[in-house]
Amino acid sequence: MSKVIIIGAGLAGSLLSTFFAKRGIATDVYEARGDMRKEEMSAGRSINLALSDRGIRALSAVGMDDYMLKEAVPMYGRLIHPVAGSTKLLPYSGREGEYINSVSRGGLNEALIDEADKYPASTFHFHERCVGFDCESGEARFRNTETGEEKTIKGETVIATDGAGSAVRQSMMNRGVERFNYSQHFLKHGYKELRIPPVSEFKGEVPETANGEFLLEKNALHIWARHQYMMIALPNFDGSFTCTLFLAFEGKDSFEAIENGTWGLEKSSRGSAQMNADSEKEPRENEDPKEFPSSSFRSASDPRSSAAKIPAVEALIRFYEVNFPDAVLLMPDLVEDFFDNPTGDLGTVKCFPWNVGGKALLLGDSAHAIVPFYGQGMNAAFEDCRILDGLIDSHGLEWETVFTEYSELRKVNTDAIADLAVENFYEMRDHVADPVFVRKRDLETKLEREYPDYFSKYSLVTFREDIPYSEAQRRGNSQNEVLMKLCEDISDISELDMDEVMAKVSDLEY
């Protein structure tokens, strides 16, 4: 047997190589970037990720479940930061041991490559970018990113773990596969990564809430939900937090309104095009600088932030002072990070079929890129690997049978998590601060504490790795409808008879 070609040594490709190696299937893994274990690089993707039960189950299957014990930071709930007033923790579950784990994308990826590298059956080839796939012959074409040299490779079969912009999927779409169903949909919001440093690095006043090296509660996912936009922060192992601001690209509250300096100025409701014209007539110097204390920020004249203009910096600071007053005090690099870091897109990709006969299979983001709001992108990709591996148990190396059955089993579930992730964006942004929603979460936590059989929608998706995503979605939605209705008509969940509530939920059909 010739080797299986894996395209992409990201999270999915590296893990899959280990799965295959453990069965004695040799793989050649081609990766467009250099070896991240040797080179400093940005993956161009989020810095940390939430590893949960579906991902852990797949890691366990290759003996890597101890990874998160060493490198992960447990997060037991969402810690809600209102504009004013005290924070509130909404636990992810009412049960012990049900939590999610903040892990470093780079750290985990390196560990996965290291693990695969222990097996002689796994061979990694770096700086080899896949630039095409021939759906007829099954040959993949690679270009070396250092030498420019091109080569064509044909293996036993190809597994494309080359991400949301997959070159293999592109070839399938460009007439490689007849009647290829495809969709790409983008949110109107983008994201920007920012940072809260660890205590030892922080020059400002350390708040009372600091916990060891962490300026904020360490074991939580922090959320600043502001309806039209939100910021979240995940703890890193080194004591820092990676913050992600989710904000519309255009409109009244947007990256554009910050970048053109109009955010928060009364006139901004007239639209940004008009504003730009206005701002030429009414120079910004007339405004009272005391309203926008910026002493704790690096100046926009910092050479690394040369792209930022004064009005934009002022708008950014206004935006943060008004919306995130507690967080802004902990973000000394806000201005620099904001103007230096790219603004990312948030898109969902769906397609079908995923395979070209037995010649190739799309797996992970290449088949189903999703938005990050359920923390399931990596977990879904790891689950992909585990399920594909299980089908090799059943069918051996009959690739076409394995790929077809895998696709049929899996498609309905990756569609479900794609839709759940988009819905959760609106839930996190709009409802996390809504009193009915908060009561519903309290009720769910209480149910989970008192009834071992009760699992909230979030728990079904996140902690029940034995239940497919599509079932979690159906069951979770039915439950939510009932519970939200109950919580609308009460002022406190103590008014509810818990046995009655549980009976209602148990009667649901899904």
Next chain:
Amino acid sequence: MSKVIIIGAGLAGSLLSTFFAKRGIATDVYEARGDMRKEEMSAGRSINLALSDRGIRALSAVGMDDYMLKEAVPMYGRLIHPVAGSTKLLPYSGREGEYINSVSRGGLNEALIDEADKYPASTFHFHERCVGFDCESGEARFRNTETGEEKTIKGETVIATDGAGSAVRQSMMNRGVERFNYSQHFLKHGYKELRIPPVSEFKGEVPETANGEFLLEKNALHIWARHQYMMIALPNFDGSFTCTLFLAFEGKDSFEAIENGTWGLEKSSRGSAQMNADSEKEPRENEDPKEFPSSSFRSASDPRSSAAKIPAVEALIRFYEVNFPDAVLLMPDLVEDFFDNPTGDLGTVKCFPWNVGGKALLLGDSAHAIVPFYGQGMNAAFEDCRILDGLIDSHGLEWETVFTEYSELRKVNTDAIADLAVENFYEMRDHVADPVFVRKRDLETKLEREYPDYFSKYSLVTFREDIPYSEAQRRGNSQNEVLMKLCEDISDISELDMDEVMAKVSDLEY
């Protein structure tokens, strides 16, 4: 002002050129094919189309409403052909003057080019294929299909009426437009065009139902609905009918099952792969040839049908004898047509945005390709032209404003007709022969006769060119739900009090 570039001299592009010429806006229309007025060619698309009120309104606006008086064949309803028993006409409307028109795609397209050609402001360039569009510079690139010469052209703006496979849309998708939303979805069914000749050309026994030159009722759209598949036939001006068979590509009842000769053999339920293996063991010669009389068909040994093998021809004839016993008698060229004509895909394309600032706009199929089951593809494209023209009245040549407003107005409506068309596939295939559905259509016809304010969903979409598609969809769906429920519990619509029914329908909110 430099000229407006229109890409594609199909139905939409030719009509748009006339709309523009009437306002004195000069256009250069680039068409990949030759001049269809001088060259015999197949458009690679359906031979006839159903022109209805939305299309007619747009033709009227440029003074072409007399076209369908000369060249169209009115169709007053669906004529349902059961496998056995008599046919039944389901009128499209209970009102006089509400009917659709079968027109020749080629004939109408030539008339549209001729009309535009009357204006010096319209210039057509044939054999010029658009091979790319630069979303930065606004330049379009064309390759002459005869000389191979390439040139780059920049006009006042570009309107891409280059169809479902639009080169301009491709450039927008390939990073030309940020966060370009796109989807393409295909039905599992394909289509094949076949033919019923006019009486004067027919060598067989002319049936009693013949009407002048027409072997079937002339003024109807004929439907042979068979649940998993169906055939339709539209009358042509010359007395022939163009039949379209809609059938799954794969599976028990499929193009594949006919082409590999397995259709209708008991064993075919075991799947076609298995069948091929079996058929080598059990040669087909043993079967009784009397079961499959093929004397009225051209032989498969006809050189033009050389691709067809005997088992495939036999399967085709079995399929037609069993499912379309009345039609097959009128289709002497069935075997030749079936194996010579291509099998077409049925897909829906949606995307957004439709414009690149003021530099380009997608219009017609390039923006919203739909399946043909509501007979609205061309009508929607003509409505596109009329609405775009109206916005030039409001905004002049402020292209970005015109294009943006056009897209915002229009997108919700083309999404609606796209979804309606897919739904109508299932309605035509599955429900047209269902007794509850037939009663509901009878009830709707009666309502339309007795209540001038009542319009069925079909009438709202087809005859109410003053109502947007999205409103027709909402209103039609609400009505349908009520009427189907009423028709479930009765055996004849005479049991219903019509005033009560009408009151129920009028109470609906949409």
